[in-house]
Amino acid sequence: MNRSRNSARRPVALIAAAVTALALSLAPVAAANATGGGGGHGGVSCEKRTNNTVSKLLECVSAKGTMQHLQALQKIADRNGGNRAADTPGYAKSVDYVVHTLKKAGWKVSIDEFDYLVPIPTIQQLTPLNEAQPAGFFSEGSAEGEVTGAVIPVDLAIADPATSSSGCEAADFAGLDFSGSADIALIQRGVCEFGVKARNAQNAGAEAVVIMNQGNTPERSGVITNVTLIGANPTALDIPVVNTSFDGGVDLALPGSTATVSMFVENHPQKNVIAELPGRNRNNVVMAGAHLDSVPEGPGINDNGSGSAALLELAQNMSKVKPQNTVRLAWWGAEEVGLVGSAAYVDGLSQREKDRIALYLNFDMIASPNYIFMVYDGDESTFPAPVVVPEGSVQIEDLFESYFTKVGQPYDDAEFSGRSDYEAFILNGIPSGGLFTGAEEEKTPEQAAIWGGTAGEWLDPCYHQACDDLANLSTKALEVNGDAIALAVLVYSYSTESVNGVKGAKVPGGLKLPTPAGPEGTWAGGGGGLHADHGVRVAG
Secondary structure (H helix, E strand, C coil): CCCCCCCCCCCCCCCCCCCCCCCCCCCCCCCCCCCCCCEEEEEEECCCCCCCCHHHHHHCCHHHHHHHHHHHHHHHHHCCCCCCCCHHHHHHHHHHHHHHHHHHCCCCEEEECCCCCCEEEEEEEEEEECCCCECCCCCCCCCEEEEEEEEECCCCCCCCCCCCCCCCHHHHHCCCCCCCCCCCCECCCCEHHHHHHHHHHHHCCCCEEECCCCCCHHHCCCCCCCCCCCCCCCCCCCEEEEECCCCHHHHHHHCHHHHEEEEEECCCCCEEEEECCCCCCCEEEEEEEEECECCCCCCCCHHHHHHHHHHHHHHHHHHCCCEEEEEEEECCCCCCCCHHHHHHHHHHCHHHHHHHHEEEECCCCCCCCCCCEEECCCCCCEEECCCCCCCCCCHHHHHHHHHHHHCCCCCCEECCCCCCCHHHHHHCCCEEEEEEECCCCCCHHHHHHHCCCCCCECCCCCCCCCCCCCCCCHHHHHHHHHHHHHHHHHHHCCCCCHHHCCCCCCCCCCCCCCCCCCCCCCCCCCCCCCCCCCCCCCCC
């Protein structure tokens, strides 16, 4: 049921009788004499002090401290090809930095290695040209193998305007000789799904398929990326299928063309970083995570250096706490190519280990420069969720919303979509929640009036681009969300009773938060970090 901002909301479930008459001051800007990340408070280093109350921890956790980690991640990207993407030196160095920082802070650190399967497509034209053509892969649906043989063009439309329905109908293959043992079908993008084209080619007798881009626009000229063959035809093919640029396809379409086409998959194991702060209750684990990898196009400072750095800042300042529940933080690998690291981690847990996880908090893009403060919509008050929302997720949403209400920050709902690293957790019934500040969605005039910023511009103008660097941040959003993260992890480290019914301990110093004010109701998009360009299933 949709609820307006001022409609009635249930009182927030407070944690294990931790309410006291004294309301804590949760101002989003840290105290002037606390710098976080090892700064001082009253002459005592924040990292050495036991920050076991909300007020102490929020004094020490700061945007300044978080920025130190973001500067380190930027430097790593600058020294390693401009990015920190999975299966690159930049990602490996990012892992090293996180591990070193956590060990220095005193956390128990482990490496969770997972399989990372890398498709290796090749197209070597042999005649009448002898040259390698650009080769791309499909995220799902191709078989492995290598074929050397004649290239057979199928109903191509190379001349302008390149209006193509190549391979969409079985009739497109009529009159073409695919009776040989090594025939390569050359098909052009257009009209129908890639999987339909490839399936028709296989049914016609092709032993391999090359799908060339359409060539009717600049966007449809290069190698095809982030698409799958699984769609209308939900089963994988039995032959190798690769793709090439429009120009590569034009060369392959020359009379008498022969080529070697191959598609193989190599395993390049990648790493998640897991850090643990043991609690008195080892069987009630509070988890929080953020993906550490960037896209290949840039350093990924907002996406998702922001979430990764905020967790590092929290870890440094929480290391002396003796929690009731075990706290486990995670830095995930290969999120940008389909949530691979987090899914592998959860899939690798036994049912008993999954049952130990009380809740999971996800932080993906928390400092967008043209931000909106958003909380995953666990109660579906704005968005019907496309996934089953585990019981307890509503209470996580309430805690974050109560924090924003306490500090006077308007907020909105982000769809509880599962489209970030919390997906594997909610698929296993683990209560989840998180924060998000927006990606490639345009800010409306109404939103600009509420949160400031620029109407008509993306919430993150450098989303998935080379300019996602240190200049692509809101320090205010980083400060506010960093405090929200710290509060939630600390509160749940003492008790998760409101989420899963497990009694814990009182939060030292007490806790009093108001009933959530309710979302502003301005948001019309989804959210949570993973967007529709990851492995999309689109028409050709």
